[in-house]
Amino acid sequence: MKRSSHRDLVALLLCLGVLSLLPAVIDTRRMPYLFDVLFSVNVAVLLASSWNILGGFAGQVSFGHAGFAGIGAYAVALLPHHLQWSPWLSLPFAGIAAMIAAILVGGIAFRLRGPYFALSTLALAEVARLVVEGWRSFTEGTQGVVIQQKPLYLFEADGALFYITSLWLAGIALLAVITIGQSKSRYFLHAVGESEEAASALGVDAWRCKMSALLPSAFLAGMAGGILALHTGFLDPESAFSISRSVEPIILTVVGGIGTALGPVVGAVILVPACEFLRSRFPTGHLLLYGVLLVVFMRFMHGGILGMVRRKRL
């Protein structure tokens, strides 16, 4: 088992290394659209992996990841706004802010099981949005905040910088997922997800277990929100906390394969470009596709694409 963990790690680093060279081969200024799509794919991998840690490995289905993403986004927007920090340097605080929120969320929502947990996360994300909307003196309310796109030291804030940052953030998310997937805690998370009562009867600290999945999950979701905000350059509560940011990671993970490290990657790599294509032809058509896929996969292909591939091989 040790050996396979090293192998996965080397493969991951190799992939990241090769993919990092892309801007050197293809000029980002000549193909900005391509890099926009790649950026979207990376962020989708990041957000879906974050969801997968909590929803797939720990069995706690969250309907509120938009909340963490939104809080992360506002951290990136407000630190430069109030304290004149560089937007890029505030990026890590997106994750930290979301993690602090997660402590609160865990305190409330982890008292609930299954569907009740899911509903409470949905409500908590909405509460976060309403607080941001209402606290006008601090957040500018519905007016929104503009984020100056400043360069990061010598690097210009262009497609290449966004692409590489998002790529490595997605890499960090995958690293977290692989680490969890190969640690002992994977078993505890699974057990708690299946039956909290049975797990604690055996001595597993269910609350700590769930928290240990929620914190990294929230951190990564916050980072996703943060980098998205930087990329867009503008932020308002409506877009930052948009419900689709809660639903999209669920769809990508379910379609790719829930509870597997590669599931969200497969889902994002296939669906995000497909949706970009659809979006350019029929606006909102991509959302319809999302809905249909979610129903079809949950109902008929529970293991997702990876599950199908695996079954074929056996």
Place this chain on the structure above:
Amino acid sequence: MLLSSLVINGLFTGLIYGLIAVGLTVIFGVMRIINMSHGDIVMLGMYSAWILFEKFGVSPYVSMFLTAPLFFLLGSLIYEILDPIPLKRREMSSLIITLGISFVLATSAMLIFTADYRTVTLPYSQRVIDILGTRLGYPALISSAISLVLMCLFRLFLSRTHIGRAIRATAIDRTSAALLGVNVKRISQATFGAGVVLAGLAGGVLAPIYYVYPFVGSNFIIKAFAVVVLGGMESVTGAIAGGLILGVAEALGGAFLEHSLKDIIVFVLFLGVLFFRPTGLFGGRERNR
């Protein structure tokens, strides 16, 4: 506004909230399925009322009953999707599947009707009536009254008819109901149909008093959850009570809190009840099978 008129307003709105929630409650009670697409079915009810009003001039208060069979069919169809899922996985799977259905319905409405806000303006829309010093629009009054009547009728249906009793028996204990000769699958399907019809009817009474747009359902679903949680029971009475509490709380909150904070009340109520009765969301029989 006077306190009394706030309360009266809240009570009338609360009746409509109750009607929105009743369908959700009965589906949950019988199948332990939380139907995330409930709000979008309300949206469909609103659009069908709007179309029939625009094209044929039929009042929503009439057309809602004409379209009811279609909603029953829709409900039975959704049930067909959910039914084959193994029971153990059903609770979570159906939650996510109905979330997908919610997306499908809302985005389809968006593609068909565009994002424009529509309104149904009845001939008497501007007329108001004075109740204990509170001015209330005619449509609001009619909608609330119809909601109350529908909920009472549904309650009678559950307690007095054969099917209604079978539904209640299934809600209390599936296994025993099956042993007593209830066709649990047919009853579940009928219940789902009925729940969806109630959502459609709620759309009908909402059409004259609310804007119609594709994503309007997301406003209602959260309120419906709050009502069900507040009602604390899998019963029609609970939904009425929950609706009234929410309606009044919102009306009072709207008057005393800053505008943007008004909506928080729904969530605070929702989370508050969840928090203090962690297993008791819909009545606390979660552990019983």
Place this chain on the structure above:
Amino acid sequence: MNLMIIENVSKKFGGIAALKNLDLAVEKGRILGVIGPNGAGKTTLINVITGYEKVDAGKINYDGKDISKLPPHVRARHGIVRTFQIPRCFAGLTVLENIMIPVLLRHSRGEAERRARSIAERMLLGDDLHKQAETLPVGGLKLLELARAYAASPRILLLDEPMGGLSQDRMEPIIRLIREMREDGLTIILVEHVMKAVVALADILAVLNFGERLAHGRPCDVMKLKAVRDAYLGEGHA
């Protein structure tokens, strides 16, 4: 020496007393059988001892300390381990992985696997190691429930109807396993409906009725009491 002493414990569910001023004690290395009609408070007794329900009043002494404030997983780590009436396997994990869960809390993965394997062999699950747990038949699930609890290194094991719903020939191996565990020095509280099994296994028998202790003593003595026969045995044994 008593390993567990339940002192004057009461527990109410909305006005209805599930346990009323209950006193019970279990000696180290013995099996305490608990019987009683449905709703007598047997499962509630297990729930309060293991921390799934808080007591309204009274003390639960374990090894000389009051544990009634500790959460379930801490009690489990102190060696108070329960099973559930309806087996709750961890679906999606294999039988072996199910049994490994409690062992992994203390040992490395390799060691946990080795120990879990030997426990599985002993618990007659040796042929099912790599099956998905949820595919086991009821008898298998009951064994798994027992095996998993045993793997958590209990000092006192609380079994909630380990034989409920099993046919006669499926019960035999479970009775034998419980007896073996006792011979290993384990203390056991056995809540069971199947009379013959309890009488065969228990050193001391307690009869609960409406949350109160109706009788307590050696099984053969308790069975003779008229009150017991009326309250409980009347139905099936008349």
